[in-house]
Amino acid sequence: MADTSKIAVAYISAAIQRAVSAAWQFAVWAFGEVAVQAELPKVSAPRRLSLADQWTYLNDIVMGAARRAEEATRCHASATQQLDLAQYALTSLVDELSSVMDMGGRVRRRATVHVLGVSHAPAILPIGEAIAA
Incomplete structure (x- = not known):
């Protein structure tokens, strides 16, 4: 059908x-x-810009491009930082999870835990001896 x-x-x-x-x-x-042709308007040459107008036009183009390049650089730096932070967070998460779950054959190093030793506070020296030192 x-x-x-x-x-x-x-x-x-x-x-x-x-x-x-x-x-x-x-x-x-x-x-x-006989083809009917519409009268086309005469195309005139564009008005020539003065030297000052040309310089202003060129300056606007270059300054606009510089602003866009600065914005692109700023966005690129921000994206790089965000990607680094995301990668660090993901790596930390995988390291933390590797101690409690199987990572599917991945060999991951265990997270390193640093233990800071507690030292005794140095004896307080009298003010006179500190100046003499």
Whole structure:
């Protein structure tokens, strides 16, 4: 049933194309080869800019490009920092999880825990001896 509708659309499309072609051929026969051309407006040369206007235009282009380059550099630095932070967080998370779960064959080093030794506070020296030192 779907094929029947496709065939009908194809026949209708072909009939429309034949009708348009016939109408075009009739128009060429009836009106001859005289083509109606719309009058095109004369294109004038663009106004030449003065040297000061050229310099201002060029300056605006260069300054705009510099601003965009600075913005791109700032965005790149921000993206780099965010990627570094995300990588550090992911690495830390994997290191922390590796102690409590199987990492699927990955060999991960265990997190290093540094223990700071507690030292006794140095003896308080009398003020006179500190100055003499």
